Amino acid sequence: MKYIINGGKKLFGKVKIDSAKNAILPVIAATIMCDEECVIKDIPLYLDVVEMCAILEKLGKKVEVKENNLIISGAISSTSVIMAETKTLRSSIFMMGSILSNYRKAIFTYPGGCDIGKRPIDIHLAGLKSLGVKFSFANDLIYCDANKISGNTIELSFPSVGATENIMMASTLIENGITVIKNCAREPEIVDLANFINSMGGKVFGAGYETIVVFGVKKLHGTEYRCISDRISTGTYLLAGAICLGRIEVCNVNPNFLLPLIVFLRNSGCNIELFSDKIILENFSRPKSIEKIETGIYPGFPTDMQSLILVLQTISKGTSIIHETVFESRFRVVSELAKMGAKINISERYATVVGVSKLKPAIVTCPDLRGGAGLVLAGLSAKGKTEVGEIFHIERGYYKFDENLRNLGANIERIK
Ligand code: EPZ
Numbered sequence: 504m505k506y507i508i509n510g511g512k513k514l515f516g517k518v519k520i521d522s523a524k525n526a527i528l529p530v531i532a533a534t535i536m537c538d539e540e541c542v543i544k545d546i547p548l549y550l551d552v553v554e555m556c557a558i559l560e561k562l563g564k565k566v567e568v569k570e571n572n573l574i575i576s577g578a579i580s581s582t583s584v585i586m587a588e589t590k591t592l593r594s595s596i597f598m599m600g601s602i603l604s605n606y607r608k609a610i611f612t613y614p615g616g617c618d619i620g621k622r623p624i625d626i627h628l629a630g631l632k633s634l635g636v637k638f639s640f641a642n643d644l645i646y647c648d649a650n651k652i653s654g655n656t657i658e659l660s661f662p663s664v665g666a667t668e669n670i671m672m673a674s675t676l677i678e679n680g681i682t683v684i685k686n687c688a689r690e691p692e693i694v695d696l697a698n699f700i701n702s703m704g705g706k707v708f709g710a711g712y713e714t715i716v717v718f719g720v721k722k723l724h725g726t727e728y729r730c731i732s733d734r735i736s737t738g739t740y741l742l743a744g745a746i747c748l749g750r751i752e753v754c755n756v757n758p759n760f761l762l763p764l765i766v767f768l769r770n771s772g773c774n775i776e777l778f779s780d781k782i783i784l785e786n787f788s789r790p791k792s793i794e795k796i797e798t799g800i801y802p803g804f805p806t807d808m809q810s811l812i813l814v815l816q817t818i819s820k821g822t823s824i825i826h827e828t829v830f831e832s833r834f835r836v837v838s839e840l841a842k843m844g845a846k847i848n849i850s851e852r853y854a855t856v857v858g859v860s861k862l863k864p865a866i867v868t869c870p871d872l873r874g875g876a877g878l879v880l881a882g883l884s885a886k887g888k889t890e891v892g893e894i895f896h897i898e899r900g901y902y903k904f905d906e907n908l909r910n911l912g913a914n915i916e917r918i919k
Contacts, residue, residue: 508883526730559579636648667687668696680719698710731760738764827852844862
């Protein structure tokens with residue numbers, strides 16, 4: 504599949520933002536801790552969500568989508584997570600914590616995910632080991648034994664999002680166990696997972712701060728839940744407006760989750776109005792370059808928006824230096840942007856961007872999820888026909904992306 508874009512048009516209109524991919528995925532994993540019915544409402548069918556549900560079904564859970572809601576129930580009949588889907592899906596590793604919490608044993612393959620770095624799981628395993636989980640390794644499989652799992656105090660060597668979520672889930676059903684997770688990730692999706700677990704009767708406190716405390720319980724009950732909206736999708740549509748010029752209104756959002764981007768967009772010359780659940784961006788002139796952009800852990804500027812703000816810099820007035828501090832190879836989109844006339848020089852984790860007034864249309868290929876979304880924004884801004892290939896990367900984390908962009912006036916078609 505690919506997108507054919509006829510770029511150079513300004514964008515005007517509204518986009519309603521769906522629930523966040525990176526909130527839904529750990530929530531789906533957490534349903535393994537409860538056999539009763541869990542309903543996750545208003546579910547956007549990102550490819551990653553479909554894959555995660557396929558893994559759940561292969562493990563024995565009952566999974567159905569009814570009127571836009573995801574309904575998951577029943578127990579799993581297997582604790583071996585070694586199917587093909589785990590090779591593409593980073594979030595499959597989140598199931599380690601939830602399976603060990605409820606079933607005390609598991610077999611896993613190493614997870615896949617976007618090719619933006621080595622993606623190790625040492626912090627996950629170290630944290631679970633501190634809870635008493637025993638690991639053995641053979642034939643590229645991880646054998647986990649949690650029969651002696653117990654609460655403990657854990658200090659993460661790095662505030663890993665996935666490791667925080669995995670350890671939070673692993674400690675949820677350690678009856679009478681108290682687990683303290685220090686130096687943990689503080690992303691809004693972590694808070695959402697804690698809220699989901701607590702809606703099932705769990706006792707997770709401190710999510711969103713650097714220390715989380717989990718009081719283990721014996722059992723969880725079913726629940727109905729709606730996840731927070733996707734802050735990265737929100738940023739993507741706002742950046743589309745900044746790059747292509749026009750007026751964009753994004754609804755069903757929490758501006759508090761995007762403050763670093765909002766400051767950057769204002770400094771670029773965009774006019775931004777904030778409301779409790781929507782953001783309006785207007786931009787009718789070539790943006791000014793942002794001299795220094797550094798990604799960081801939350802609440803810093805999110806690494807997932809780095810490829811997208813990079814595209815804004817390629818057409819801005821001036822020079823920008825972007826420092827990617829979280830992943831070691833998240834500039835793979837640069838070679839594709841160069842085909843469109845972007846002037847970007849990479850040195851280790853730094854990208855120096857000299858803005859050009861216009862990008863040129865070209866035939867490009869998505870390297871990963873956020874790089875792919877960036878190429879679409881670049882194509883929308885370049886006058887003429889751009890072709891973006893391997894769009895499955897994009898559809899892992901954007902739902903009805905081309906439809907939403909067409910509603911904003913973009914000329915974009917999805918073809919085989
Ligand atoms: C989550 O990935 C997100 N994915 C990523 O979003 C996001 O970029 C990332 O958090 C950072 O915010 C999901 O939530 C499904 P990390 P995760 O563990 O958990 C290193 C997207 O575009 N690390 O916080 O894998 C790791 O290599 C995706 O939606 C270890 O060294 O991120 C990286 O350099 C991409 N050992 C850094 O920490 C470990 O055991 C951050 O990784 C774990 C991580």
